[in-house]
Amino acid sequence: xxxxxxxxxxxxxxxxxxxxxxxxxxxxxxxxxxxxxxxxxxxxxxxxxxxxxxxxxxxxxxxxxxxxxxxxxxxxxxxxxxxxxxxxxxxxxxxxxxxxxxxxxxxxxxxxxxxxxxxxxxxxxxxxxxxxxxxxxxxxxxxxxxxxxxxxxxxxxxxxxxxxxxxxxxxxxxxxxxxxxxxxxxxxxxxxxxxxxxxxxxxxxxxxxxxxxxxxxxxxxxxxxxxxxxxxxxxxxxxxxxxxxxxxxxxxxxxxxxxxxxxxxxxxxxxxxxxxxxxxxxxxxxxxxxxxxxxxxxxxxxxxxxxxxxxxxxxxxxxxxxxxxxxxxxxxxxxxxxxxxxxxxxxxxxxxxxxxxxxxxxxxxxxxxxxxxxxxxxxxxxxxxxxxxxxxxxxxxxxxxxxxxxxxxxxxxxxxxxxxxxxxxxxxxxxxxxxxxxxxxxxxxxxxxxxxxxxxxxxxxxxxxxxxxxxxxxxxxxxxxxxxxxxxxxxxxxxxxxx
Numbered sequence: 001x002x003x004x005x006x007x008x009x010x011x012x013x014x015x016x017x018x019x020x021x022x023x024x025x026x027x028x029x030x031x032x033x034x035x036x037x038x039x040x041x042x043x044x045x046x047x048x049x050x051x052x053x054x055x056x057x058x059x060x061x062x063x064x065x066x067x068x069x070x071x072x073x074x075x076x077x078x079x080x081x082x083x084x085x086x087x088x089x090x091x092x093x094x095x096x097x098x099x100x101x102x103x104x105x106x107x108x109x110x111x112x113x114x115x116x117x118x119x120x121x122x123x124x125x126x127x128x129x130x131x132x133x134x135x136x137x138x139x140x141x142x143x144x145x146x147x148x149x150x151x152x153x154x155x156x157x158x159x160x161x162x163x164x165x166x167x168x169x170x171x172x173x174x175x176x177x178x179x180x181x182x183x184x185x186x187x188x189x190x191x192x193x194x195x196x197x198x199x200x201x202x203x204x205x206x207x208x209x210x211x212x213x214x215x216x217x218x219x220x221x222x223x224x225x226x227x228x229x230x231x232x233x234x235x236x237x238x239x240x241x242x243x244x245x246x247x248x249x250x251x252x253x254x255x256x257x258x259x260x261x262x263x264x265x266x267x268x269x270x271x272x273x274x275x276x277x278x279x280x281x282x283x284x285x286x287x288x289x290x291x292x293x294x295x296x297x298x299x300x301x302x303x304x305x306x307x308x309x310x311x312x313x314x315x316x317x318x319x320x321x322x323x324x325x326x327x328x329x330x331x332x333x334x335x336x337x338x339x340x341x342x343x344x345x346x347x348x349x350x351x352x353x354x355x356x357x358x359x360x361x362x363x364x365x366x367x368x369x370x371x372x373x374x375x376x377x378x379x380x381x382x383x384x385x386x387x388x389x390x391x392x393x394x395x396x397x398x399x400x401x402x403x404x405x406x407x408x409x410x411x412x413x414x415x416x417x418x419x420x421x422x423x424x425x426x427x428x429x430x431x432x433x434x435x436x437x438x439x440x441x442x443x444x445x446x447x448x449x450x451x452x453x454x455x456x457x458x459x460x461x462x463x464x465x466x467x468x469x470x471x472x473x474x475x476x477x478x479x480x481x482x483x484x485x486x487x488x489x490x491x492x493x494x495x496x497x498x499x
Contacts, residue, residue: 036125044073044083059101063468085110085121104128169228173216177361178354182346193341194220201338202316204345207395210316218272226271229264234277241285248301265298265309272312279319290334348390355386362398366405373411380415383432
């Protein structure tokens with residue numbers, strides 16, 4: 001039988017050789033499949049970076065690989081958590097990292113010697129556009145958050161349905177759907193506000209979710225076990241507002257209940273009072289509200305008795321309170337008393353990346369309420385929704401989606417169906433391309449409306465950075481390429497570092 005020559009690519013016969021080959025293969029696989037990868041030693045100094053990661057360096061403010069390799073990881077990658085991997089020796093398989101270069105899905109792995117000691121770590125960028133690549137996962141996570149919030153709400157209602165006459169938070173902060181930078185910032189500020197007992201002022205257009213946030217702040221606060229009482233000031237006649245707030249004694253006025261009545265402040269005692277549309281409060285009542293906030297006591301109509309109350313105030317308005325103060329329609333001292341923890345709730349047009357997740361949650365809710373199949377929006381329909389201005393924000397989005405669902409004979413909805421609903425609602429549908437063009441034009445114009453000297457300096461620094469990259473850091477060659485002296489080049493580079 002002829003002897004078969006050994007294949008040069010065959011696996012080694014010894015276990016250690018097989019292990020070494022597997023390690024090399026896995027390393028090459030990770031390096032090629034990831035969007036970028038680097039290695040650092042046990043001191044946190046970066047010792048190697050692959051080609052994929054180098055494209056992120058300009059966005060990090062680094063001109064060359066030499067500005068990255070050989071430096072401490074914290075000095076070149078803002079917000080990095082790589083140091084924690086060195087300290088704990090534990091991997092972080094999936095995480096989000098946000099810095100000046102963008103938002104990334106990253107993985108962090110420790111490097112261990114034969115004795116199990118940490119000798120370094122590997123950092124990998126798995127996805128550099130998570131809002132696009134991971135949109136299905138983000139939408140699923142949003143649904144899971146919504147389901148969890150619903151379950152928590154139901155359990156809380158079952159445990160203490162009698163607390164505050166059943167007046168409890170209907171939503172949690174997880175109910176505020178969105179993973180855009182604007183939505184994340186709102187939820188971050190809301191969580192911090194929940195830890196305080198100071199007044200919160202929610203500012204934003206109608207339909208942005210201010211009432212939902214008020215419920216979420218209460219549910220995340222130490223007062224979550226107490227009542228949450230809401231008053232829509234715009235919906236109550238001015239003549240009844242004082243009685244609505246402070247209650248009244250028996251026989252306080254003609255037609256009054258003989259037993260008297262407790263007001264909203266008393267009902268919210270120990271909990272939270274949500275004052276919606278605070279900008280519509282009459283001036284005469286504003287002074288009495290200010291007194292309650294300062295003194296912590298109320299006086300019911302027709303009574304001479306002061307009643308102490310412990311209430312946390314959350315106010316909301318779609319109006320410009322500062323402008324109302326200037327016009328003399330809102331008390332300045334009350335404005336400052338309420339504006340302790342302001343939270344601006346952004347309109348939907350400022351967080352278009354959240355529309356897909358919102359459609360998913362709203363569609364699921366509509367399906368549950370109507371007992372039908374959850375609607376499926378085609379790509380062109382989703383793009384059309386993302387292009388609209390949404391003056392009514394989430395409330396208007398829900399209305400349009402509900403109309404489209406009710407008019408469709410199929411669970412699948414396309415752009416033509418949505419466009420018809422938008423037109424009948426009084427909106428002229430904006431084409432997705434026109435939105436991109438408009439945004440691009442605005443960004444271009446905004447970039448030009450700056451001091452000319454600032455723009456010239458910026459262009460100069462970009463030219464220097466490009467020349468340094470081309471000449472691989474050779475300053476003599478850079479100066480020759482740009483047609484300036486080395487002294488001038490060093491001066492310009494010093495200006496760049498100082499800025």
